[in-house]
Amino acid sequence: MTALPFPFPVVTWDDQEVVLIDQTLLPERLTWRRCGSVTSLCLAIGELAVRGAPAIGVAAGFGLALSWRLAMEKESHITGILARFQKDREQLSATRPTAVNLFWALDRLGSLAEQLVAHGKTADEIAIDLLVEAQAVLDEDVAMCRSLGMHGQQLLPDFATVLTHCNAGGLATGGYGTAVGVVFAAKESGKTISVFADETRPLLQGSRLTAWELQNQGIEVTVICDSAAASIMSQGKVDAVITGADRIAANGDVANKIGTYPLAVLANRHGVPFYVAAPGSTFDAATKTGDDIAIELRDPHEVHEFHGGRATPEGVGAWNPAFDVTPNDLISAIITEHGVVRPPYRENLAKVWK
């Protein structure tokens, strides 16, 4: 396996196209998916060829830069270009209606375009500014993840074994990762690090994506069934559990991929530190506690089926929550782009994420 450049080129701009690592084909094949139109990019987002809120945000940014350029080929007046651009913006916003970073990136580039038009910039000038802005969305994400990773890696010993869940990795972000970013940062800092990756049923992001990206960067990784994490901890083989977060409430309760909460309980029992690695975009000060977080129930077919086969009998139900909530008292620290935050979280998170 050839190591890719790192941070991973998860979403990049090349020769007037948005280029993605097609994550639906990993880990079997590393394939580049080139999107030369906004429609093809929307399709790629919808099919989860690119997934993870930060990565989707980056893709959306480049998508709007692309939109402007394509519109310039079809329209001679700036109002016509802007109208096409706004239509593409709507199309992009409909791809993943719950991805916060998607709307954030669309607003950022959308507002910029509107301002530049209002200020009388030419279409050519705006095309350049939008591409620079899209690249900035990517670069800022990488810088933020690297900062988070560098803060987080200080928590690890020189020879460390980390257990992680799902894929809070380079593939979910601009290329560096959050929870897995801490692992990459530890390696960059000269530490010797190995990882146990929960396979993470039902969609197996751990086996498919986390294992792939760690292997790609030459970091030793061992996949385990989610139910084997307790045994590994009881054998004293885990120095730290690190997961990502989908949403962090004001009091530090964390909603993350189903299976995170039991890991926290088990880490607590075995005296293993349990860390959550997440940037400010996941913090929701308006959500007081984890009890206020609605848990998305996903299609039971994700539990029933896998690789085209059916595991459960026809007619049997399945309960398939996407997330669970880990109460703040089980979390040893929250690793952010501004540093490592310790309890009490209500006060200390508000300080770093104003």
Add this chain to the structure above:
Amino acid sequence: MTALPFPFPVVTWDDQEVVLIDQTLLPERLTWRRCGSVTSLCLAIGELAVRGAPAIGVAAGFGLALSWRLAMEKESHITGILARFQKDREQLSATRPTAVNLFWALDRLGSLAEQLVAHGKTADEIAIDLLVEAQAVLDEDVAMCRSLGMHGQQLLPDFATVLTHCNAGGLATGGYGTAVGVVFAAKESGKTISVFADETRPLLQGSRLTAWELQNQGIEVTVICDSAAASIMSQGKVDAVITGADRIAANGDVANKIGTYPLAVLANRHGVPFYVAAPGSTFDAATKTGDDIAIELRDPHEVHEFHGGRATPEGVGAWNPAFDVTPNDLISAIITEHGVVRPPYRENLAKVWK
């Protein structure tokens, strides 16, 4: 779906053949596998068409009854019949070298045949006695499971939701089950009962087998990913967790399917009683504590693959322990064929399983 007779006809004798429910084809198809020779029965055991130590024991018993009858067709003298019978016994013993009940059943029928020969019984008389003995192995297993189930169901409220792991069910035994047998006994006792079945990675015995047999008997069952059990418990929806046991140490530590120990930790945290249902054959007085139980590591391919697809990248390792050990202090009670045993287990288990 047509309800089968209950206890399930997992292994039966019919018209000079051993007839099995082919568990490799569940839950997609309910198919009967007829074994008219010892070789075909050995093949069925090897392919896991019949699995679960008690069910294998029953199959082995009928296999030796069959062996004697087939040998009678080929040999005119009793020494020739016995020689063929002993050869078949060896063939059967090589199928699943770690299944305790297999050897126990082979010894039981093998010794009986030797004694009857020594006492001058005719081949015809011995053929009948062996079939009666094989049927007794089955009937005793069913009676034992029913007794265990009836003791266990007293622990459940009239409207109960049980969470179980793997398949300690009718299909693993002579047809009634141990952990799932408690559920069947509760239903027989007029209780209203529903079940959450952990899918039980990597081999999915929960989704494939436990869900199938509960559905077949009209008991409401919902499959969950193993990692969702914590969420279900935290919502207060589980009245009891009941699992089987592969081996119970003298102090009450329990080795069982990987994923049992974390369930016990989580049940403990949520104030949900955690019960182990197991017959005396699982008790190993010579094993002092769970620390003395060697954990079988199984083929990593079980984690890598599923339904012919591959989840992990080539070259990535997987750690695949078959069992974990639940310490006795997390176990609310052990449900046995002689009654419900409470701590202290060292004293109280020794009383019921002398």
